[in-house]
Amino acid sequence: MSVSTNAPRTSRGTLRSTKPLDQLAEIKDLFDERRVGYSLDAPFYTDPTVFSMDMQGIFQKHWLFAASVAEVPEPGDYVTIEYGPTSLLVMRNDDGGVNVLHNVCRHRGARVLTAPSGSTGNLVCGYHSWTYSPEGDLIHASAPGETDFDKSCFGLKKAHSRIYAGLIFVCVADEPPTDFDETAKIFEPYLAPHDLSRTKIAYQQNIVEEGNWKLVMENNRECYHCDGHPELACSLFPTWGLTEETVPPHLEDVWQRNKESEAALEARCRRYGLPYEVVEELDTRIAGIRISREPLDGEGESFSPDGHRLSKKLLGELRDFRLGRCSMHLQPNSWFHFLGDHVITFGVFPINEHQTLVRTTWLVADDAVEGDDYDLEKLTHTWKQTNIQDKAFVELCQQGAASPAYEPGPYMKSEYQVEAFINWYVQRMQEHLA
Numbered sequence: 405m406s407v408s409t410n411a412p413r414t415s416r417g418t419l420r421s422t423k424p425l426d427q428l429a430e431i432k433d434l435f436d437e438r439r440v441g442y443s444l445d446a447p448f449y450t451d452p453t454v455f456s457m458d459m460q461g462i463f464q465k466h467w468l469f470a471a472s473v474a475e476v477p478e479p480g481d482y483v484t485i486e487y488g489p490t491s492l493l494v495m496r497n498d499d500g501g502v503n504v505l506h507n508v509c510r511h512r513g514a515r516v517l518t519a520p521s522g523s524t525g526n527l528v529c530g531y532h533s534w535t536y537s538p539e540g541d542l543i544h545a546s547a548p549g550e551t552d553f554d555k556s557c558f559g560l561k562k563a564h565s566r567i568y569a570g571l572i573f574v575c576v577a578d579e580p581p582t583d584f585d586e587t588a589k590i591f592e593p594y595l596a597p598h599d600l601s602r603t604k605i606a607y608q609q610n611i612v613e614e615g616n617w618k619l620v621m622e623n624n625r626e627c628y629h630c631d632g633h634p635e636l637a638c639s640l641f642p643t644w645g646l647t648e649e650t651v652p653p654h655l656e657d658v659w660q661r662n663k664e665s666e667a668a669l670e671a672r673c674r675r676y677g678l679p680y681e682v683v684e685e686l687d688t689r690i691a692g693i694r695i696s697r698e699p700l701d702g703e704g705e706s707f708s709p710d711g712h713r714l715s716k717k718l719l720g721e722l723r724d725f726r727l728g729r730c731s732m733h734l735q736p737n738s739w740f741h742f743l744g745d746h747v748i749t750f751g752v753f754p755i756n757e758h759q760t761l762v763r764t765t766w767l768v769a770d771d772a773v774e775g776d777d778y779d780l781e782k783l784t785h786t787w788k789q790t791n792i793q794d795k796a797f798v799e800l801c802q803q804g805a806a807s808p809a810y811e812p813g814p815y816m817k818s819e820y821q822v823e824a825f826i827n828w829y830v831q832r833m834q835e836h837l838a
């Protein structure tokens with residue numbers, strides 16, 4: 405009897421075991437049996453136990469992008485960052501730095517601040533009014549009759565933070581990965597000229613995608629699906645991720661135009677001393693990174709239908725609008741586009757195994773005036789549309805992964821960065837589970 409070549413290699417749709425230790429062994433097996441070049445088995449996208457492992461092995465161990473300095477410009481400004489079971493307060497302090505505090509009251513664990521962002525002096529828990537300083541010290545707790553209550557033992561727990569090129573990163577591990585400073589040395593020279601400390605939020609969008617966080621990150625690592633982004637394709641060359649060998653006939657003209665724009669952009673970058681080379685270390689670092697400066701189509705300035713600038717004010721000390729897009733993908737949870745006239749940051753915050761918050765923030769020069777220097781609808785149009793389209797793609801894959809018919813499928817050549825992301829994830833998790 406012959407075996408059909410179409411027979412599923414694996415029919416693993418869910419974890420089979422129910423006991424925690426057996427589940428752990430089964431998850432380890434899933435990692436060990438992972439087929440290189442193929443998407444992951446279904447439980448990686450659908451199983452709550454794998455999700456909780458992801459939170460421990462990735463989100464509680466690595467440096468995460470939290471916000472940009474423009475989101476907390478003044479002392480006392482804060483944003484709440486939530487992922488999995490974690491809630492953090494990222495607060496600007498009086499010294500101009502940033503404190504990151506666990507948003508968990510040391511009395512009975514209530515969330516101390518509940519707004520997604522705001523400004524505050526001391527932090528007062530809404531339950532029994534325990535009051536913390538902006539540094540997290542417990543400074544007031546009414547304690548009638550208590551004689552041996554030592555407030556100094558009950559400060560809010562702190563997490564680590566770093567600011568590089570105006571981006572705020574957090575890490576809740578006791579000992580954060582030490583290679584992050586090295587990663588920052590790679591991206592800082594690319595991003596710093598756009599000077600985020602002199603930007604303001606033009607718009608922020610929070611969307612919940614009905615998909616596992618890895619599907620969100622996978623989707624961002626390929627342009628195989630870029631036919632599904634008509635607005636973006638006006639300015640972003642849809643040949644992204646292709647090579648001379650893999651470019652299809654219908655994109656040959658675009659490929660040529662892209663090559664010419666690339667040469668012109670490189671000449672301009674050399675003139676201004678801006679780095680533009682591709683650095684691609686998606687699965688060779690603890691903080692996987694890809695960064696480059698790449699041309700945009702048309703005028704080459706911004707994500708508009710003709711590539712023309714969307715804000716009249718240049719960022720930082722830049723002297724030219726025609727700088728394409730400096731784009732960074734930073735694992736585990738972010739990607740960015742730095743342009744001459746604005747910046748877009750994308751933060752990925754997992755909620756559970758099948759839902760992920762994607763926060764997109766458009767930043768413009770702090771002296772740009774809405775209506776005069778930029779039109780908010782035009783500024784945000786391309787990526788609002790692109791986000792809606794990407795959300796739909798991610799959700800289709802999540803539905804597929806939950807289906808009994810799902811089995812891992814092959815990544816195409818143009819999806820080599822997706823494979824690299826998955827490879828990074830598997831390595832990091834195997835190290836965690838070892």
Ligand code: FES
Pocket residue numbers: 509510511512513514529530531532533534
């Ligand atoms: S739980 Fe915060 S004061 Fe009681």
Ligand SMILES: [Fe+2]
Pocket residue numbers: 623624629630633793794
């Ligand atoms: Fe997309």
